[in-house]
Amino acid sequence: MKILAIDTSSMVASAAVMDGQKLLAEYIVNHKRTHSEQLMPIIEKVLESSGTSIRDIDAIAVASGPGSFTGLRIGAATAKGLAHARGIKIVGVPTLDGLAFNLPHCQGIICPIMDARRNQVYTALYKWEAGGFYKLMPHCAIALSELLEELKRREERVVFLGDGVPVHRETIKEELGERAEFAPKNADRQRASSIAELALQALERGEGQDAEAFVPFYLRKSQAEREYDKKTKPEGSL
Amino acid sequence: MRYSFVSKSPEDTLEFGIRLGKNLGPGDVVCLEGELGAGKTVLTIGIAEGLGIKTGVTSPTFTIINEYPGEIPLYHIDLYRLEDGDEFYYMGGEDLMYGQGVSVIEWASRAEGILPEDCLWISIKRLDESEDFRLIELTVTEKRRDLLERVSKSENTGY
Numbered sequence: 001m002k003i004l005a006i007d008t009s010s011m012v013a014s015a016a017v018m019d020g021q022k023l024l025a026e027y028i029v030n031h032k033r034t035h036s037e038q039l040m041p042i043i044e045k046v047l048e049s050s051g052t053s054i055r056d057i058d059a060i061a062v063a064s065g066p067g068s069f070t071g072l073r074i075g076a077a078t079a080k081g082l083a084h085a086r087g088i089k090i091v092g093v094p095t096l097d098g099l100a101f102n103l104p105h106c107q108g109i110i111c112p113i114m115d116a117r118r119n120q121v122y123t124a125l126y127k128w129e130a131g132g133f134y135k136l137m138p139h140c141a142i143a144l145s146e147l148l149e150e151l152k153r154r155e156e157r158v159v160f161l162g163d164g165v166p167v168h169r170e171t172i173k174e175e176l177g178e179r180a181e182f183a184p185k186n187a188d189r190q191r192a193s194s195i196a197e198l199a200l201q202a203l204e205r206g207e208g209q210d211a212e213a214f215v216p217f218y219l220r221k222s223q224a225e226r227e228y229d230k231k232t233k234p235e236g237s238l
Numbered sequence: 239m240r241y242s243f244v245s246k247s248p249e250d251t252l253e254f255g256i257r258l259g260k261n262l263g264p265g266d267v268v269c270l271e272g273e274l275g276a277g278k279t280v281l282t283i284g285i286a287e288g289l290g291i292k293t294g295v296t297s298p299t300f301t302i303i304n305e306y307p308g309e310i311p312l313y314h315i316d317l318y319r320l321e322d323g324d325e326f327y328y329m330g331g332e333d334l335m336y337g338q339g340v341s342v343i344e345w346a347s348r349a350e351g352i353l354p355e356d357c358l359w360i361s362i363k364r365l366d367e368s369e370d371f372r373l374i375e376l377t378v379t380e381k382r383r384d385l386l387e388r389v390s391k392s393e394n395t396g397y
Contacts, residue, residue, distance in 0.1 A: 033337065070333040117336060118355055220327070226351050 005196035009067025016192035024050035061199030064092030066219035089208035113164030255284015269346030272362030311339035
């Protein structure tokens, strides 16, 4: 089983080739958001340098969201095109799962945060327990203040990572003090190899979708929902 | 915070646009309000010129987004034909606004809720004194005080 994984959900563009035994190639670039120009050449590079033909690939793994709208569209369109042409499955891996998986066997709570703008973050909470990887809180788009309140109710240390960190680092430090830690640079952004590993596990469980069926998820409230919230909640509340 | 000035001609409006354009950077969003013929396009031409963009600016009413490449690209956007902010989001509007260029948005109130907190609002109103006179008002949040000061100061230094 050989898979090609891609993640274009943020400023980072990354692709990797992995099989059941090892990570064969990975490419990560975090420079300019030019995914539409860069993604195909990156895919070509990881395939070529690992001596893999697109015909050897058994499934395409893609970061399925949340994230940058345009980035997710580019990832999804590319995955769909490749999977459709080859008649193979797509495995969508939630972006935040992939990010959290950058910190395997980490102690405490893993809290990926992606900048969702206007002081909101895309986030979820994870934990390694007895070798397993658990989600303590599902994906959501919430105000940073709301996330910090939730974390204050817990006692453990929290490791933050993701592109929300440079935006919110000072506030997090102020609110959580010593309990807050930040992932090192080699692990703090999207990596296609994490998506690949989680996709392999998903495939073992029999997951995977046809190219036509796969859709990314944006995890945002519609205008109608936001207006409804505004009407039903008092000013200034979350 | 607000800066108001009276433009006495399209040339004045253009100059204000140039002054503003020279002070804008990546990720800045300018929301333009004003009725038909108020001078929104003239102002946008000025902003483009201030950013150093040479290509001619045309109305984005039918194209919705016109992109002008440059060192700092300009996205000229007209939301008139859209229903709400969702439609703009599903066109990739958020990535544009928070991207590497300057966005000028007409009918921006349709996208309230997805607009950045610190966008600049400009209203252009006709004045009764003369056919050509316009009251131009620039409203910014406290965070953008600097920009407002630079734009209002450069007027006195005889641009």
